[in-house]
Amino acid sequence: xxxxxxxxxxxxxxxxxxxxxxxxxxxxxxxxxxxxxxxxxxxxxxxxxxxxxxxxxxxxxxxxxxxxxxxxxxxxxxxxxxxxxxxxxxxxxxxxxxxxxxxxxxxxxxxxxxxxx
Amino acid sequence: xxxxxxxxxxxxxxxxxxxxxxxxxxxxxxxxxxxxxxxxxxxxxxxxxxxxxxxxxxxxxxxxxxxxxxxxxxxxxxxxxxxxxxxxxxxxxxxxxxxxxxxxxxxxxxxxxxxxxx
Numbered sequence: 027x028x029x030x031x032x033x034x035x036x037x038x039x040x041x042x043x044x045x046x047x048x049x050x051x052x053x054x055x056x057x058x059x060x061x062x063x064x065x066x067x068x069x070x071x072x073x074x075x076x077x078x079x080x081x082x083x084x085x086x087x088x089x090x091x092x093x094x095x096x097x098x099x100x101x102x103x104x105x106x107x108x109x110x111x112x113x114x115x116x117x118x119x120x121x122x123x124x125x126x127x128x129x130x131x132x133x134x135x136x137x138x139x140x141x142x143x
Numbered sequence: 144x145x146x147x148x149x150x151x152x153x154x155x156x157x158x159x160x161x162x163x164x165x166x167x168x169x170x171x172x173x174x175x176x177x178x179x180x181x182x183x184x185x186x187x188x189x190x191x192x193x194x195x196x197x198x199x200x201x202x203x204x205x206x207x208x209x210x211x212x213x214x215x216x217x218x219x220x221x222x223x224x225x226x227x228x229x230x231x232x233x234x235x236x237x238x239x240x241x242x243x244x245x246x247x248x249x250x251x252x253x254x255x256x257x258x259x260x261x
Contacts, residue, residue, distance in 0.1 A: 060248070069233060069251040070187075119187070121249075132249060134179075136186035 029053055030122050032135035039110055040143055047105045047138045049120030055100035056122035060132060061093070064117040076103045110142040145170050147236050149252035157260050158226055164219040164255050166234030175237040176217040177249065178208055182230045190232075193217065204228070229259045 029052040039045050049059055058077050062070040074095050076082045082095035092114075094106040103122075107114055117139050121132035150165035168174065176193040191202025198210040208219045217234060234252040 067256075069253045072248060072250075075248060121187075131177075131189070131192060133189075134187040 028124065028133040030120065030133045030135040032118075032120055032138050034138060035136060036139045036141075038141045038143065041111050042109055044106055044108045045110055045140060047107075047118055047120075047140075049103045049105070049122070049135050051101045051122040051124075051133070054122075054124050054133075056103075056124060057100065058123040059097055059103040060121045060123070061095060061103075061105050062119045062121070064119055064137070066117075070119060073105075107140065110140070112142045115140055115142045145238065145250065147234055147250050147252040149232075149234050149255050151255050152253065153256045153258075155258045155260065156224060159223050160259075162219075162221045162224045162228070162257065164232055164234075164257070166217045166219065166252055168215050168217070168234075168236045168250075170215075170236060170238035172238060176208075176210060177235040177237075178202065178206070178217070178219050179233045179235060179251075180230045181233065181254075187233070190219070224257075224259045226259050226261050229257060231256050 031050045031052055033048045037045055060075055061073045063073050064070045072085050073088045073093060074082045074084045076095045076097040078097045078100050084090045092108055097103040117137050119134060119137040121134045123132050146169045148167045178190040179187045180190050181187050190206050191200050191208055193200045193210045201207045206221050208217055210217050231254045233254045235249040237249050
């Protein structure tokens with residue numbers, strides 16, 4: 027149980043275009059989803075916290091207008107990188123926290139490798 | 144500033160050797176503690192977690208970790224590693240501040256790359 031999927035797994039786009047990444051909890055409902063960014067050889071950095079039906083909470087230094095997050099249902103959150111530039115190239119990982127169970131545990135997706143040319 | 148520190152960035156050891164990875168955090172108050180593993184080309188997987196109770200926690204694949212509150216530490220151990228334990232290991236901490244903004248937010252250490260040679 028507790029499987030989180032991401033789509034696409036890899037995406038290459040031209041500079042200036044927008045890219046949407048989906049994060050789905052497949053077998054549980056997630057009231058909260060998190061979006062992380064991981065640079066090569068570095069740790070995960072939290073970008074934003076997404077709660078179903080409300081606006082995302084962004085970490086300091088993360089541009090909310092550039093990284094649009096929508097958490098429209100208890101099983102889906104999307105991250106849209108708008109007007110992508112080469113410096114946005116990174117590995118984006120989502121995680122989901124179960125709505126039940128009472129345990130503070132996150133389940134991670136496999137990540138999306140974004141390359142902006 | 145609150146932080147999570149992993150002492151070793153890169154560890155190389157032989158099969159059957161014992162492994163210990165250090166993790167220290169600087170949060171006060173109640174914390175939830177986690178160790179995640181990321182095998183090459185794969186996503187993060189939970190090795191073990193500590194919420195409360197027995198400070199010695201056993202996880203999957205023979206790993207265990209000990210929470211020492213007085214030292215703000217949560218070190219990961221495995222008595223005898225295998226080649227398949229080659230991976231990156233991340234310590235993560237959730238400080239349970241009593242606000243909804245921080246509930247569930249994890250702060251990760253920088254990670255330790257472990258290479259096990261045959």
